[in-house]
Amino acid sequence: MSDDYQRIREFGFHTRAVHAGARPEPTTGARAVPIYQTSSYVFEDPESAAAYFNLQEYGNTYSRIMNPTVAALEERLANLEGGIGAVAFASGLAAQSSALFTMLVPGDHMVASAALYGGTVTQLKHLARKLSVELTFVDPDSPADWAGAVRDETRVLFAETIGNPGGNVLDIKAVAAIAHDAGVPLLVDNTFATPYLCRPIEWGADIVVHSVTKFIGGHGTSIGGAVVDSGEFDWSNGKFAIVADPSPAYHGLAFHETFGSYGYLMKLRAETLRDLGGAMSPLNAFLFMQGLETLPLRMERHVSNAMTVAGWLSERDDVAGVRHPGLPDGPYAPLTAKYLPKGAGAVFCFDLDGGREAGQDFIRGVRLFSHLANVGDAKSLIIHPASTTHRQLGDDELAAAGIGPGTIRLSIGIEDPQDLIWDLEQGFARMHGNGT
C-alpha cells in the first residue's frame, strides 16, 4: 500500500469527535480549523467558475452556500450521526424549515409529534399555512396513531428523539417502519440526545435535524442548526417530483437521478440554502466544532448530573412528578434502555403542586441555575414553560405537549451535582414561603 493512500479504519466516536472533517490545512499547516472569514472565493479561471456553478466540480463560490469552516463542521456532524453529509444553517429552526421546504409542495400532508418543542409546533403550523400543506399532530408514543394519520398525500413524519420538554422517547424503529411503508422519510430532531447518546439513522430515520446551539455547541455562545441525511431514502419512488424531477431552479437538473443518494443534500444546499439564505457564519461553525470535540466528555457528565438531580427530586413530597426518561420506573424505561443506553439526556421537567404561582416562586428562589430560554449549556438552566417557551400554545396544546401550569424545565449542566441540589433547595424554600 502506498504511503500516500488514506488508511480507512472504523475509528471510535471519541476519535471522530475530535478529528472528523478537520485535516490539517494544506497551505499553512494550521492544525485547528481556520475561521475562513470570507464572503467569496477567487476562481482559478472561467472554466473552473462555470464548473462550480454547474455543480460539476466541488468548489467554493459564495459563503451563503458553502464555506470551508462550516464544511468541516458539517462533515464532522455527518460522520458522528452516521449520515453521508450535512448542511449547516443559521439556526435549528432554519435547518428544519429548510429540510421540509426542500421536500414539500402545496397539497402535501405531514404528520408530526404533538410533543415537539413549542417553537417547532409554531413553525410547522406557520409553514403549513404558507406552503398550503396539511398538518396532523399525533401522540408520539402511539405507533397506531402515527399509522392512522398517514394518507396518500403524506410526505414526511416528524418527531424528536427525546420530546421537549415532556421527555417522550420515540420508538424510532417503529415509526420509521410506518414512514417507509408509506414511502415517505422519517425526519428526527436529535437535539436532546446528540449523536453521542443516540444515532437515529442507525434505527431507520432518514433525515436528522439539530439545533447545534444546544449540547453540540455546549457553551451557550452561538445559534446554529444542521440537517444530516442518511442517504438511504429513495426520492425517486414517485412521491417526490420536487426532489426527483428536473429542476427549473437549476437549469433542468434532476438532483436525485444525477447525484444519486447525495441528491437531496445537493438540492438542500444548491437550491434551498442558496435561495432562502439561512447560512451559518464561519465563526459560529468554529465554535460548534470546538464544542463537538468535547461532546462525549460533557454528555457523560450532563447525563450523570441529571440522573442525580432527577433522583433527588423524585424523593421529595412537594414534587408531583419527575419526567426524566431515564428514571427506572418511568413509562419510557424500556425505550430508553433500547435507544438511549448511555443516558436519556440532561433536559427534563418536574411538576410542582401549586400551579403557575408555585412555578414562578420556585424560579425566584434559585441563584445558580440561570433563568433563561435555552438548553444544553455547560451551565445549569431553568425555565417555567407555561409562561415562556410554550406561551403561544393553548391549554389543550400544552397538555398534549405534556406541560402543566406548575411544570419546571431543567437543563442540567456540568457543575458539581451537590451545588445544583443546594440551589434547588432554595427554590423549594421560596415556594414554601421560607426563601429570601
Place this chain on the structure above:
Amino acid sequence: MTDLSAYQDPEVIQRVLHQARTVAIVGLSSNVLRASNFVGFYAARHGYRVIPVNPREEEVLGERSYPSLSDVPEPVDLVDVFRAPDAVPGIAREAVATGARALWLQFGVISPEGAEIATGGGLAVVMDRCFKIEHARYIGRMHVLGFDTGVISARRQAP
C-alpha cells in the same frame, strides 16, 4: 443481496484512482445533465484521458465516441460502466481482451458475473461506487460541500 464489500475496498479504490491514466466510460452521454457526463467532465478536469464508448454518440466532451470497447484503438487502463447490469458480462470480457487493468461499475450497476469475469482476467474490480465521488473523497474536494469523506488523518497534504 450480494456482498459487495469485496469490490469496495478503499485500498483497491485508491490504487485504481492513482494508477489509471486513460479511462474508457461505457455509456457516456453527451447530455450535460446525465450522471455519466458529470463523471466524464470531472475525470477529464482531473487529468484523466477520457474515451467515450457509446454507439449512440459521435463525440462527447470533445472526444470521439466508439461503439464498443473493442473498437477503441488505444490502450485503456480503466473501464468505467454506466450501463444496465445485464450488459456488464459482455463489457467485462471486452475489458479483459483489451488489456485494461481495472473495471469500475457505477452506482446500481451490480453484476457479480461481470465482476467474476474481470477478476478472472486479472482486473481489479470496483462495484456500486461512483468514480467521481471516490476520487473527490481521497484526492479531490468532496469535503467542501459538507459530505462525510470518512477520511481521518493528521498528516499535512500538499496544497
